[in-house]
Amino acid sequence: MTELPSDNAIDTPTDGAEGAGGAPERSRHFIEQLIDEHIAQGRWGTAGDPTVVKTRFPPEPNGFLHVGHAKSIWLNFSLAEQYGGSCNLRFDDTNPLKEDDLFVRSIVNDVRWLGFRWDGCDETGADPLAGVKFASDYFRRMHDWAIELIEKGLAYVDEQSSEDVRKQRGTLTEPGQASPFRDRKPEESRERFEAMVRGDVPDGGAVLRAKIDMASPNMNLRDPVMYRVLNAPHHRTGSDWHVYPMYDWAHGLEDSIEGVTNSICTLEFEAHRPLYDWFIDAINRGRSDPEKIHHPQQTEFARLSLSYTHMSKRYMRQLVEEGRVSGWDDPRMVTVAGMRRRGVTPEALRAMCAEGGATKFNALVDFGRLENAVRDDLNKRAPRRMCVIRPLKVTITNWGEYGDAGRVEMMTAVNNPEDEGAGTREVPFGGTLYIERDDFMEDAPKKFFRLKPGGEVRLRYGYWITCHEVVKDGAGEVVELKCTYDPQTKGGDAPPADAEGNVRKVKGTLHWVEASTAAPVEVRLFDRLYTAERPGKATGDHLDDLNPDSLEIVEGALLEPNWRTTEVERSSGTGAFADGIERFQFERQGYFCVDPDSKDGLLVFNRTVTLKDSWAKAAKGEGGR
RNA sequence: UGGGGUAUAGCUUAAUGGUAAAGCUUUAGUUUUUGGUACUAAAUAAUACAAGUUCGAAUCUUGUUACUCCAGCCA
DSSP: OOOOOOOOOOOOOOSSSOTTSSOOSSOOOOOHHHHHHHHHHHHSSSSSSSOEEEEEEESSSSSSHHHHHHHHHHOOOOOOOOTTOOEEEEOOOOOTTTTOOHHHHHHHHHHHHHTTTTTTTOOOOOSTTTEEEEGEEEHHHHHHHHHHHHHSSSSEEOOHHHHHHHHOOSSSSSSSOOOOTTTTTHHHHHHHHHHHHOOOSSSOOOOEEOOOOTSSSSSSSSSOEEEOOOOOOOTBTTOOOEEEEHHHHHHHHHOOOOOTSSEEGGGGGGGGGGHHHHHHHHTTTTGGGGOOOOOOOOEEOOOOOEEEEOOOHHHHHHHHHTSSSSSTTOOOBBBHHHHHHHOOOOOHHHHHHHHHHHHHHHSSSHHHHHHHHHHHHHHHHHOOOOEESEEEEEEEGOOOGSTTTOEEEEEESOOOOOOOOEEEEEEEEEEEEEEEEBBSSSOOOTTSBBOOOOOOEEETOOOEEEEEEEETTSSSOEEEEEEEGGGGGGOOOOOOOOOTTTOOOOOEEEEEETTTTTTTEEEEOOSSSSSSSSSSTTTGGGGBBOOOTTTEEEEEEESSSSSSOHHHHHHHHHTTOOOOOOOEETTTTTTEETTTTTSSSOOOOOEEEEOOOHHHHHHHTTTTO
């Protein structure tokens, strides 16, 4: 399984730790409490000192970022921000065989999109790599320290095959055995190591190992490999090196070099901590205090797991390679790229991360939390529009009685009820309309508030209409509704009271579009990729739990004209998305965004998430009715 | 079966020897031109188990159980 580095940090000022009055609004998670202690002790400096918290997000550039990484990113960056420190973005590029420059670009882009700025980052984004650190920048220093360890008799070159090394490692219950090369002279190891570095040793011909304890109950301490021979070019250092450091040797040193105070990582590295401590201590052995290198404090937290998804790189790759999804940025994928294309906002992602905080408990967070976070954010900021996804024709039979039968009247619609400043827009209404197929039932249950034969509903911002006739095709399918409208209900307002003072009421309000002006669009409706909370748990194969209905493409949807986000909306904050993605709430249906597949002739909208739908829930409870 | 880690309500998280709390979920209601949002209320429900220390234990100790990570020249 691939790694998942540490993660995120705090976050928005609104959920910050303390108000001016002093009382904390939220409890502090264990890493914050730990840092509080460090500050109280003056461990890395005094409060307010920028060195007091230094973190880093250390991905390997060998794949795409996903929600799990987002959590790590949030943790690291928010901690730095909260304490006035800083956070590095550093690539752990110690394995040239698996890494690629392509991934560093996408990762840099994703971190920026999430809204975080690393130490030395170019605010404008003109130089995307500004301030970005690479483990490979430190290869020379690591090499020199390795030589030191060899000379101190703390490391040796082992020239056995990897199979022999594995056999000697022992098992979980049996100690390992010493390599025949373990006690060779430092000069000899040094000579062999230099040969490895020069490229005089074939791949797999030798490794440099730390001399620790072959009998340790902690497998990581049984003389771990520090360097292996890889006669391969590196995406940054070219052919400079023929040996590359192992993660365990390199990682702690990178943190040390960068002055990282809190090396935040996931739980599985807990058993590696003694090794990282050993390496630093080994380098510092025999050095005077001022010569000693910095010793970071590693702290482990539980990675984020979301139900109905899987964070495994292997599984994701399989989905992509087998064509189960359209790519790494398929909107159903929980990659950062996928979620972005789905329409998820970085603000929602950050809010979800902050909600859970940091713990050591391996929790399974409900996928609904992500959906809630998205609804929460988009409810406040998404401009409203009307889009009929599965159209049913409605003819207003008395439209001609109150004016030209071919006329179109402009109705005023509110752009965002949560944001008065977002203003209004004009939506055309006419004698031929479309409503949602699901909003009509010929044989409706009592609690169905929408349109039924003889029933009256409000068309939002339009008029009230009453259904008088249902037109069916040869197959018995409803193809058209003949309705009348009440000209006294313009804008959707209730008609004046009658002579006795009774006001007519209507329970249902529907969205609609006018036939001659509506824009045909393609709508992609996404559902969860898997049907099981823990995909693959039951059968061992995640493909068994794939949701066959995770994508539905609807081609004949109809969107109101002039749907583009307006300047008035943007300046009020509604529809002002920093990433430039156009997002909307299609009234009564959900949040949608424009997909990059859109062309001039064909607009494509992705459904990010539905609105909560208590009717659907109730109807389902009644067995489909 | 060696070592490390974790365990509080359906889910996620608080409580740091002194009344087990909150959010989400659920249910009911109010408002509403989105069966959305907001607001109100209710509900039920938890310290994995067992001992010990203590006036008092979710918290400290010991044991047990369950889950999880570790035997790459991956990260």
